[in-house]
Amino acid sequence: MAWVEGTFIWFDGDFVRWEDAKIHVLSHVVHYGSGVFEGIRAYKTPTGTAIFRLGDHVRRLYDSAKIYRMDIPYSQEELTRAIIETVARNGFDSCYIRPLVFRGYHELGLNALMSPVHVIIAVWGWGTYLAADAGAGGVDVVVASWNRIAPNTMPPMAKACGNYINSQLMNMQAVVDGYHEAIAVGTDGLLSEGTGENLFVVRDGTIYTPQLASSILNGITRSTVLTIARDLGIPAVEQPLPREFLYIADEVFLTGTAAEITPVRSVDRILVGNGEPGPITRRLREAFFAIVEGRAPDSHSWLTPVYS
Numbered sequence: 250m251a252w253v254e255g256t257f258i259w260f261d262g263d264f265v266r267w268e269d270a271k272i273h274v275l276s277h278v279v280h281y282g283s284g285v286f287e288g289i290r291a292y293k294t295p296t297g298t299a300i301f302r303l304g305d306h307v308r309r310l311y312d313s314a315k316i317y318r319m320d321i322p323y324s325q326e327e328l329t330r331a332i333i334e335t336v337a338r339n340g341f342d343s344c345y346i347r348p349l350v351f352r353g354y355h356e357l358g359l360n361a362l363m364s365p366v367h368v369i370i371a372v373w374g375w376g377t378y379l380a381a382d383a384g385a386g387g388v389d390v391v392v393a394s395w396n397r398i399a400p401n402t403m404p405p406m407a408k409a410c411g412n413y414i415n416s417q418l419m420n421m422q423a424v425v426d427g428y429h430e431a432i433a434v435g436t437d438g439l440l441s442e443g444t445g446e447n448l449f450v451v452r453d454g455t456i457y458t459p460q461l462a463s464s465i466l467n468g469i470t471r472s473t474v475l476t477i478a479r480d481l482g483i484p485a486v487e488q489p490l491p492r493e494f495l496y497i498a499d500e501v502f503l504t505g506t507a508a509e510i511t512p513v514r515s516v517d518r519i520l521v522g523n524g525e526p527g528p529i530t531r532r533l534r535e536a537f538f539a540i541v542e543g544r545a546p547d548s549h550s551w552l553t554p555v556y557s
């Protein structure tokens with residue numbers, strides 16, 4: 250996973266150098282996970298760098314903040330402009346973009362409402378997220394022994410910093426045991442999602458994915474895949490899914506801004522299909538990359554040019 254640091258970080262309205270973007274160790278977010286964030290990608294296209302589904306990501310950031318009663322001191326339009334400027338200022342052709350809204354330094358009590366709300370936007374170069382060979386061969390996943398956070402404990406639809414402690418438990422278990430990634434079941438025992446990806450299963454030509462009530466993030470790549478599937482005439486269903494569906498699937502893949510569309514080669518060491526990425530996964534991947542890289546028409550207006 251090639252990681253290339255950016256040069257400037259947007260911090261509460263100003264650009265500061267990467268190495269100077271610092272906060273106090275007693276900031277609320279450091280102790281209590283009180284932040285919400287986004288992960289967005291900008292891609293190189295023939296007409297210049299373009300940000301994928303920027304409006305949808307900014308909207309989700311504000312939704313996450315609202316759930317946690319955080320007032321973002323900028324309008325969605327201001328933050329959208331700041332994101333575009335941050336990409337331009339750092340000069341990447343393609344990059345990963347991380348806006349983060351967090352509670353800062355005040356008095357360190359659990360009451361979050363007293364702490365000031367800060368915003369940063371960082372960008373960095375980031376290649377394939379899950380495994381260097383993910384596109385070609387797929388990844389090996391394990392069903393985690395930990396359950397996904399539940400809607401009545403920590404709301405999964407908010408992309409909150411604290412949620413990722415649960416994801417880390419699962420991801421560490423997977424990595425230590427020699428897998429690329431973990432898949433979580435919810436407290437109801439039904440399939441939920443990966444630690445930073447949504448989950449798709451293909452059987453007999455139909456695509457299945459857990460519904461929003463299955464403790465998942467409302468993934469933007471997930472929605473992109475459902476839309477592309479509709480465009481290609483591939484049936485796609487959102488519904489509760491039992492764990493064992495994974496073992497009898499023809500194809501399994503994960504989606505996310507970082508992971509893009511990553512085929513799954515095996516689950517709990519049971520091969521998915523014949524262990525090769527299947528035809529539907531390959532079709533969706535091709536259609537996805539053609540759109541984000543500007544090789545196919547942007548018929549859903551998903552691309553925002555950075556330099557226009």
Ligand SMILES: Cc1ncc(COP(=O)(O)O)c(C=O)c1O
Nearest residue numbers: 445446447466468469470505506
């Ligand atoms: C827990 C979780 N689920 C799913 C996703 C995929 O969402 P998206 O496609 O919007 O990046 C992410 C990544 O943001 C995530 O962290």
